[in-house]
Amino acid sequence: METAGYTQSPGGFGSPAASQGGDKKARTRAQQIVPCTVSQLMSAVQAEDVFKVGEVEIAQVTIVGVIRSTDKSTINIQYKVDDMTAAPMDVKQWIDTEDMGVDNSVIPPGSYVKVSGNLRSFQNNRSLVAFSVRVLEDMNEVTSHMLEVVNAHVQQSKPQNTMGGGGGMNLMPSMSSMGSTGSYSGASMMLVNGLSANQNQVSQKCFIPQGISMQDLKQKLSSMSVTVIRQIVDFLSNEGHIFSTIDEDHFRSTDNEA
Amino acid sequence: MTGVYESPKPRINASLLSQYIGRPVCFVGRLEKVHPSGKALILSDGEGKSASVELNDPLDEELSGIVEVIGMVSNKGTVMVVSYTQYREDKISFDLELYNEGLKVLHDFPQHYPFEVSLSG
Numbered sequence: 001m002e003t004a005g006y007t008q009s010p011g012g013f014g015s016p017a018a019s020q021g022g023d024k025k026a027r028t029r030a031q032q033i034v035p036c037t038v039s040q041l042m043s044a045v046q047a048e049d050v051f052k053v054g055e056v057e058i059a060q061v062t063i064v065g066v067i068r069s070t071d072k073s074t075i076n077i078q079y080k081v082d083d084m085t086a087a088p089m090d091v092k093q094w095i096d097t098e099d100m101g102v103d104n105s106v107i108p109p110g111s112y113v114k115v116s117g118n119l120r121s122f123q124n125n126r127s128l129v130a131f132s133v134r135v136l137e138d139m140n141e142v143t144s145h146m147l148e149v150v151n152a153h154v155q156q157s158k159p160q161n162t163m164g165g166g167g168g169m170n171l172m173p174s175m176s177s178m179g180s181t182g183s184y185s186g187a188s189m190m191l192v193n194g195l196s197a198n199q200n201q202v203s204q205k206c207f208i209p210q211g212i213s214m215q216d217l218k219q220k221l222s223s224m225s226v227t228v229i230r231q232i233v234d235f236l237s238n239e240g241h242i243f244s245t246i247d248e249d250h251f252r253s254t255d256n257e258a
Numbered sequence: 259m260t261g262v263y264e265s266p267k268p269r270i271n272a273s274l275l276s277q278y279i280g281r282p283v284c285f286v287g288r289l290e291k292v293h294p295s296g297k298a299l300i301l302s303d304g305e306g307k308s309a310s311v312e313l314n315d316p317l318d319e320e321l322s323g324i325v326e327v328i329g330m331v332s333n334k335g336t337v338m339v340v341s342y343t344q345y346r347e348d349k350i351s352f353d354l355e356l357y358n359e360g361l362k363v364l365h366d367f368p369q370h371y372p373f374e375v376s377l378s379g
Contacts, residue, residue, distance in 0.1 A: 039266065042375040054369075066343055068263065084284045084328070086375050087264040110343055138350040139324070143360040146269075146371065150363055153370040227350070 032194040033060040033116060033239065035148040039085035041119055042126055051119050056153055062116045063089065063128070064136070064145040070106050077106055079133065081115055090127035091115050112136040114145070116238075132238075138227075195241070198224060202232045203241055206253040211245030262340045266373040267328050271361055272307035275335045285309060285337055286326045286345070288354060292317065301325060304358025310336040324352045 034056060044051040044058060051058050065083030072078075076095055080088035095104045107113060117130035136142070195203060205220055206212050217229055224232075233251060236242045242251045267284040275283075287301030287309060296316030302308050311327050324345035329337045345352050364371045 037371055039372045039375050043372065043377070082263065084267040084269060085371070085373050086266050112343070112345075137346070139345040139347070139352045140350065140356065142345075143353065143357045146360045146364055150367045150370045154367060 031059075033062060034058045035145055035152050036061045036063055037085040037149055038063055038065065038081070038083050038087075038089040040149075040153070041089065041128070042086050044119065044126075046121055051121075054153060058119060060116070060118055061128070062114060062145070064112070064114045064142055065089070067107055067109050067111050067113060069109055072106050077104070077133075079107070079113075079115075081113065081128075090125070091117065091130050091133065092127060093117075093130045093133050107133060107135055112139065112142065114141060138231075195236075198228065199232050199236060202229060203236055203253060203255075206236075206242050206251050208252060211250030211252040214249040217251075262328060262330060266375075268373040269361055269364060271303040271305060271358055272309045273303075273305065274365075275309060275331055275337075278331045279333055279335065280331065282328065282330055282340075283337065284326060284328045285311070286324065286354070286357060289321055289323060289325050292321070299325070301327070304354040304356070304361075310334075311339050312336055313339050313342075323347050324354060 034053075036053065036058060040053045041051075041058075041061065041063070044053045046052075063081060063083055065081040065088070068080045068082050068088045070077065070079055074095070075097075077093045079091040079093070081091050082088040112135070114132075114134050114136060115128060115130050116132040116134075117128040120127050120129055201221060201224075202217065205217055214229070214233070217233070218226060221229060233242070237244070237251070240254060242253050244250060245252050262282045265282045267282045268278065269284045269286070270278055271285070272287075275285075285301065285303070287303045289299060290302050290308065291300040293299065296318075297313045299311050299313070299317075299321075300308050301311060311329065312332075321342075321344055324347065325342055326345060327337055327339045327342045329339040329341075332338050
């Protein structure tokens, strides 16, 4: 039975007092942005205002798919995004009429995009309210998303997660034949603090007051290509783990040094 | 045929075609050849194996590089294309071999990348 309006996953804003203190551990988990498939979002079990895919609690999610249709009004853009796992998913993006910095032009059908947003359920209809719909410039993100989805859900399914070391490696037997492109090494498959090993490596380098420059990052992380470092920096920045300091190429961590 | 859009379309390579006869699929491959009629293409997957795909209408544009097709697999093991998308490679080239490795992961872990919607009570 749903009350008027649509159901929200607890994001921290205005959660009613009654639901506080109930399930602290699950709440922490729901703060991560989880890569998913449309089929997982449609199959997710809803208990009150919480969505779960198996053991994984989801609120903010990312999907990667191709735009099948668009519909623009003055206040929002509606897309149907097809990631091949189910029927195309409804994605709604609100138009921020005052923010001139945000590009509100409609992305044409046939374009591959990565959508980041919150899962919503309204009258048995599941949709995503997107805070980001980004055209893919590197189609290898299709491949990386596929792997990230499996990784995110495999990790959360293990009851005792031994993060770090060789704990998770035996889950991916077919990965041993990979290696043609160094940037997708098996080590980057495991999540610590919700970040992959590569992302943690970059993040750890950012505890410099005036920010670390891209040059220094490239130097210190010689095993990673510039493209990968740039991708990781963009990701960490979007997630709020780092911010730019003196210019666009200097970054500092938002966390206190551990 | 429009039902294909609304269905799950498992990502497969050429080796899996025979297991998906009569089912909708998504096939990504490198364009190798276009039939003179413009209605048939040969695509090669990340393992170097080829697949034939057939279009309803002749191609009306130049296609090259990596192409993703969705459609039904015929009895002959060809893909009857409902729609296709060319993967852009203007900035970064697409690693088809790596995509093939990704496919193996998907098929190894179907419970974590389902090509179906399970309706929960």
